[in-house]
Amino acid sequence: MTYVMSDLHGEYEKYIRMLRTIRFSDDDVLYILGDVLDRGEHPIRILTDMSMRANVIPLRGNHEELAEHVLRRLCVEITAENCESHLTPEDLDAMSSWLLDGGATTIEEFTKLPMDDRLFLLEYLEEFTDIEEITVGDSTFVLTHAGLSDFHPDKPLADYAPFRYGIDETDYETRYYPDKYLVTGHIPTLRISPEHDGRIYIRNGHIAIDCGATFDRPLGCLRLDDMMEFYVK
Numbered sequence: 001m002t003y004v005m006s007d008l009h010g011e012y013e014k015y016i017r018m019l020r021t022i023r024f025s026d027d028d029v030l031y032i033l034g035d036v037l038d039r040g041e042h043p044i045r046i047l048t049d050m051s052m053r054a055n056v057i058p059l060r061g062n063h064e065e066l067a068e069h070v071l072r073r074l075c076v077e078i079t080a081e082n083c084e085s086h087l088t089p090e091d092l093d094a095m096s097s098w099l100l101d102g103g104a105t106t107i108e109e110f111t112k113l114p115m116d117d118r119l120f121l122l123e124y125l126e127e128f129t130d131i132e133e134i135t136v137g138d139s140t141f142v143l144t145h146a147g148l149s150d151f152h153p154d155k156p157l158a159d160y161a162p163f164r165y166g167i168d169e170t171d172y173e174t175r176y177y178p179d180k181y182l183v184t185g186h187i188p189t190l191r192i193s194p195e196h197d198g199r200i201y202i203r204n205g206h207i208a209i210d211c212g213a214t215f216d217r218p219l220g221c222l223r224l225d226d227m228m229e230f231y232v233k
Contacts, residue, residue, distance in 0.1 A: 002136045002224045004143065004207075006033035006185025007061070009214035010040020010105055015049070017232040018221050026055060031132065033185040034061020034145035039102035039214045044109035044121070051124045060128035060162070061145040061186065066098040067106055068125045074111065075118050130162045136224040139181065141207075146170065146186035153177055175205040183222075188212035200229050 003022060008015050024030060032050065036058070037043040050056045073091055095103075110118060132143045142148075147168035148160050153176065172192050176182045182205060189208050190197040198217040201208040211220035211231070218231040 001028045002134070003028065003030045003221055004033060004141075004183055004209055004224060005030065005219070005221045006145070007035040007188075007210040007213060008032065008040070008043075008046055008219070009035055009038055009063075009102070010043035010046065011213045011219060012040070012042035012045045012049075014213055014219040014232050015046050018219055018230065021230050021232055022221060022223070029055050029057065031057045031059065031134075031143055033059045033143055033183065033209065034128075035063045035185060035210075036061070037063045037067050037103075037106045038098075039105060041105060042109065043106045044113070047121055047124070048117075051121065057132065058124075058128045059132060059143060059145055060125075060130050063098075063101070063103075064125055064128055066094055066101075067103065068122065070095050070098055070103070071106075071110055071118070071125075072122060074107070075115065075122065131157050131160060133157055133180075134224075139224070140179065141181045141183050141224060142177065143183045146184055148176070148182075151176060170206065170208075172201070172204065172206050172208065177205055181205060181207050183207040183209065185210040188215060188217070189220075190217075198231075202227070 005018065036046050050058060130144060134141050134143065147170040149168040169187060170182065170184050187208065188210050189199060189201045190212060192201050192208055198211050200211060200220045200222055207222065209220055209222055211218050213219035218233050221230040
């Protein structure tokens with residue numbers, strides 16, 4: 001079976017409960033559409049678990065984008081020679097933005113790890129992709145964290161540039177593909193449609209799966225084989 005989840009934001013207990021709820025096995029595949037890190041209590045614990053599962057396919061969210069940039073700087077030993085030049089103004093701006101958006105929990109867990117484990121997780125973060133297209137049964141799904149910049153239905157996915165500290169949000173009033181679903185996270189479904197508060201949004205060729213788990217709402221997961229929805233609180 002093929003599953004999609006998004007925006008775990010450090011909610012490790014919900015993540016584990018969801019894996020148990022769907023009875024996730026080695027024969028299944030799970031795509032996680034970004035924003036695993038920050039805000040919640042145990043983002044690094046989730047990231048570590050994901051890295052040990054070959055059948056979990058991670059996509060990059062804006063929180064991973066910022067974290068990768070900053071965490072790489074935290075793996076460099078500060079010396080008298082580099083103390084004034086190691087962190088550039090751009091680095092400091094990125095760190096400030098990240099901390100304001102919940103990065104403290106990620107830093108706290110990350111800096112407690114041995115250096116080898118830190119470097120391993122950084123290499124794992126670098127493997128995250130921005131877009132995946134998959135076919136499950138008779139349906140095709142384009143998976144991405146938040147949106148597709150300068151969208152055109154005939155534009156090859158390889159031509160979409162990866163975001164750098166910015167994000168292109170999806171217009172859920174516009175149908176993007178006539179024959180494919182666009183699957184996204186990033187925006188809690190409450191913001192898309194109040195009637196979908198804490199529930200997966202499926203409408204107009206869109207599937208939005210950020211149910212707001214980090215905002216005291218359920219974590220949602222969708223099985224693409226039969227469009228079965230799963231929720232844990």
